[in-house]
Each structure stands twice: as structure tokens, then as C-alpha cells.
Amino acid sequence: MKIGTIDIDRPVILAPMEDVTDRAFRQLCKRYGADIVYTEFISAEALRRGIEKSVRKLTADPVERPIAVQIFGNSVESMIEAAQIAEEYSPDYLDINFGCPTKKVAGKGAGAALLREPEKMAAIAAAVVGAVNIPVTAKTRIGWDRESINIIDVLHRLEDAGIQALAVHGRTRSEMYKGRADWEWIREVKAHARIPIIANGDIWSAEDAVAMYAHTGADGVMIGRGSIGNPFIFAQARHLLKTGTPMPPPGFRERIEAAIEHLKLSVCFKGEKYGTLEMRRHYATYLKGLPMVSRVRNKLVREEQWELVIEILRAYEVECEGYQREGKIPDYAEYLNDHSDKLVLNY
Ligand SMILES: Cc1cc2nc3c(=O)[nH]c(=O)nc-3n(C[C@H](O)[C@H](O)[C@H](O)COP(=O)(O)O)c2cc1C
Structure with missing residues (x-):
């Protein structure tokens, strides 16, 4: 999978998770084999206003590389400014959150809410791409709800906006975390994509990571909850992908x-x-x-x-x-x- 100068064959990626993927957890996951890590999402508005707690989230150490900083926001202006602030911290790439389903984010027109405004989503993406010199990627869900799945349209808009890779969590906003992630839709996205697709949702073991690759044909897989208390999953998945044999489980x-x-x-x-x-x-x-x-x-x-x-x-x-x-x-x-x-x- 290629994003800018990063070129990793079938990477196993740590998903962005608020209150989880801080510097400590990212470095732990790196030690245990994560190929790429993401920061927690960071509010564009808070960065713009210089809120200390949010600015601090931009700090990372060289051992974490390759690392992506993720930002979210609901306006083109704030996202441009936040992207430029984030770029000063030299992440390997910048990721835009178009998938957060919570009231505090989607309720304010950011995150997954932009799935209902694909034109605005694309405008934000294009503006951020134009504002920085590092690659820009995005992470989203398959649609707002089952009746309005629009991920293929969203994919093409983001490609046209210059987004260099798309991470897809196989659920709608309405589904929050319920049921099983829909890997079928991720496969569909991959089949239509010109950019790398990172598959995400319900990878709980090394075997799931292999199955996700096999089912979707994605370029990368991303693990969230399955890594909490279980950073071993990265080395295990990489080992299974490479050798076809499982690593012994940690004692x-x-x-x-x-x-x-x-x-x-x-x-x-x-x-x-x-x-x-x-x-x-x-x-x-x-x-x-x-x-x-x-x-x-x-x-x-x-x-x-x-x-x-x-x-x-x-x-x-x-x-x-x-x-x-x-x-x-x-x-x-x-x-x-x-x-x-x-x-x-x-x-
Ligand atoms: C505690 C928690 C915090 C999360 N925070 C973020 C976030 O900041 N940005 C984001 O894009 N997704 C966030 N997510 C969603 C995950 O990145 C991922 O898409 C989702 O958990 C599905 O993957 P999984 O089944 O491997 O956990 C969060 C998920 C959890 C459980």
C-alpha cells in the first residue's frame, strides 16, 4: 500500500481511537508490530483556537513513524487552518475524520454528519489537500443509515478531491457499533477504487485480519477495539499474513x-x-x-x-x-x- 513515500505490503494499522491512541498506546502498539499508527481525532476548531489539550495531541516521537494525525471539523476554513497547524508537527500524512457518529461531533455537522452532505465533504477534502504539502487521507463509514448507503459516491468525490487513501469502517452512522461490520460493502468500495482502501471493522484476531484481506481485497487493514489490551494482535496478524502459520498466543x-x-x-x-x-x-x-x-x-x-x-x-x-x-x-x-x-x- 502506497501513501506518499510510505510503501508497505499489506500493512496492519492501528485505528484512531479517542482516549486510547495517545502517545503511550501508539508506542506500545509500534513495539508490538503495528505498521502505521493514528493519533486520536483532534478538533479543528480547538487547534485553531490553540486549546492546549488538543495541540498537545499533535506531539509524537520518531519511533511512532509512520504516523497519521487525524482531524475533524465542520467548516472548510477551520479545517484548512487546523491542517496547516498539524503539518508543522510533520506527521507522515494527515487524515480527515468523516466517520465519527457521536452527538458531540456528528451533532455539530462534522464526522459522519458529512456523509449527508457529500458536496461539503468533498469541498473540505479538496481544501485540506490544497492547504498542505503532505498526503491527505480520509476515514469514513459506508453511509448515514441503511437506506442511504452512499460510500461509492463518496469514494469518487474524495478521489477527485485528491484524497490519497480511504479507510472504511463497514457500518453506517446509525449502526454505531451494533451488529457485525459489513465487509461486503468494503469489498465493493475496493472494487470501485482508484486509491488504496483500508478495511476496518471487527478485526479481533490475526485470523480476522487475514480474512479481511481475503474477503475485501483491501490494500490495508485497520484494527481498533481488537488492539485494546491486546497489542499482540499486530505482530500476530503480520506473522500470519507472511507465513500462513499462527504465532503462539501470549501467556x-x-x-x-x-x-x-x-x-x-x-x-x-x-x-x-x-x-x-x-x-x-x-x-x-x-x-x-x-x-x-x-x-x-x-x-x-x-x-x-x-x-x-x-x-x-x-x-x-x-x-x-x-x-x-x-x-x-x-x-x-x-x-x-x-x-x-x-x-x-x-x-
Ligand atoms: C473508544 C473509541 C474511540 C474511537 N475514536 C475514533 C477517532 O478518534 N477517530 C476515528 O476515526 N475513529 C474512532 N473510533 C472508531 C475506530 O477507529 C474504528 O473505526 C471502529 O472502532 C471500528 O473498528 P474496530 O471494530 O476494529 O474497533 C473510535 C472507536 C472507539 C471504540
């Missing part, structure tokens, strides 16, 4: 190690207080399915000092060694199929 030691790495990165970038606090929602997924986990989780989410969090995790690791000797550690694959605890937050 409890690797999973606890990943949680500790994530915590350290989080503290490094956000400081002890927020770094420790923001990690709290991730422990459930890192430790999912392990024996006697709720007791440990309760301790983890109360602890305020990160070193002590690590001590709790290390003590639990020792405890797990005992469970393993007793044959009480379940197979990872068993709980991978249960997605009920995945974060959807306010998105």
Missing part, C-alpha cells in the same frame, strides 16, 4: 508485561497522576480471563503510585505461576472471542 507473563510497559509509557508522557489514572480502564482487558482477576483489578484501580501498581502486577504474576501449575490458566483464544468488555467510551 499471562507477556500480557502482564505489556500492561506494565503501557503503564510506564503512560506515566512517562502524562506524569504519575494522570498516567496512573488513565491506565485504570485498561487493566480489565490485559488481564481478562485470568483466575481470581477481579480482586487484583480492584487493587489496581485504587492504587495511585505507579511503582506500587507494578508491584501488584508482579505479585499477581507470581500468583498466576501457581495457577498455571494447577492447570487453571485458560487458553487465550477462549476469551479473545468475548468482546463484551471492550471500551466504547463516548465514541
